[in-house]
Amino acid sequence: MRGIRVSYTSREQVEVYRFSWPVSIVLPLLLVGLQAFAPVRLPFLRPFDFGLLLTIFFAISRRSPVSGLITGAGIGLLQDCLTSTPFGVFGIAKTLVGYGASSIGSTIDVENPSTRFLMTFVFYVLHLGVVLAIEHWLVGQPVHFNLGHEAGMAVVNALMAVFLFSLLNRLKIRV
């Protein structure tokens, strides 16, 4: 056992997946586009941060920190393109989330729905904290924080993650 990392789940139980190139490129475009353009006609989609959910899903499936942070950076910058804020606000936040999620994904079992719910909740809060910190200290914009509203959003996104991840599981290819 010497040299083997001991964690909640042994290395043998953690499965690593990959995604086809079309899925890796089209899916982020589709979901970020959905997040930006669909709420005009479908307002109930407004609370969901599909970019964040997708970053977490790719990261925990691939279980590679480098891959996770690059995916997060790409999705975050795509979201930055659609806002009037400077590039990098969502890029930096999602880079950190991608790195964190993939690091956790490589040590614990993230196939369980309750684990996915809890993890998404925590990463939503982390993402929000980073975005607010960047907007306040780096961009110099006034920020607003409503604990009740944000907690509700975190729960709603975590619930959506459980549902969405089970659908996206079909796109995974075992390595």
Added chain:
Amino acid sequence: MNFFKRQKNAVVLAAVLLVQLLALAVQVKRQTPTGPVTLLRLVAVSTLSPFERGVIYMGMGARHMWNNYIDLIHVRQENLQLKEEFEKVRLARLRELEDARQAHRLQSLLNFKENWMDQTVAAQVIGTSGTESSRLLYLDKGARDGIKVDQPVITPDGVVGKVLAVFGDHVSQVLLVSDATSGVGALLLSSRLQGIVKGSPNGELTLNYIMGDENVPAGEVIVTSGGDRIFPKGLPIGTVTKVGMGRNLFLDIRVKPAVPLNRLEEVLVITSQAAREPDNAELPRVRASDILSQHLPGVPQPAAPSPSNAPANANQGAHKP
């Protein structure tokens, strides 16, 4: 994992190239008909917007089909009701036309300058920023339709925002009045106090720079003052919902927007407005004292004499010393 170990050099190369490309795209600005736009933003919007426009138009087509060919129950009854309503509105319009003529005449005599909405372009809302930290809309009209940066965007209910950027011929970006970086010159309709309506990070509107000793009741209507040189004067912005004491001796006034900013589907962009001198040529010469006399309370006029008595009275008057 094995893939990255085997292709480590390629991945690192790709990452370095990606970072450099992104950095380059952020710095490079592409010239558009309305000014320079960041290349990365231009490419992203140009890639996403045609697909979304197509989806919106398909949805509109389906809705059009359903509304105009299938969902026609109660149309006859509705038609009769509408005819009745139309007659009422026609009468009301005649009264309003008369009022408008009178207002225009008075304004002309006082030699006011007016901002006229020469031309508006109707546009479909095709998207948002997708985040709460940036309150934007994307429209399906662009440079080809005469849309330019800083043009006002409205609906018949009131102010929506202003054009922030134009991405080519068919897409433009609108900054909503509720965005934290937004500001509109405002006027309280009844008290005529002037201030600035600003957005906030949570999307709430506030009226700023009204002194603390002023009396501003809840429910008072706020309109554009025209002082920002973007919005024409007199467009509704919203109504006062809450008034409290703010910082620096100013009131903290919360405003409910006149337009449902979260549920917009169509808007109007004012593409042309010009300051014109009113045309007095067609108007008859009227003395200012005559106009004032119409509006001030005066001595009741004596009963008009009947035509048969008039000459007799006149003669009687003439003989008086």
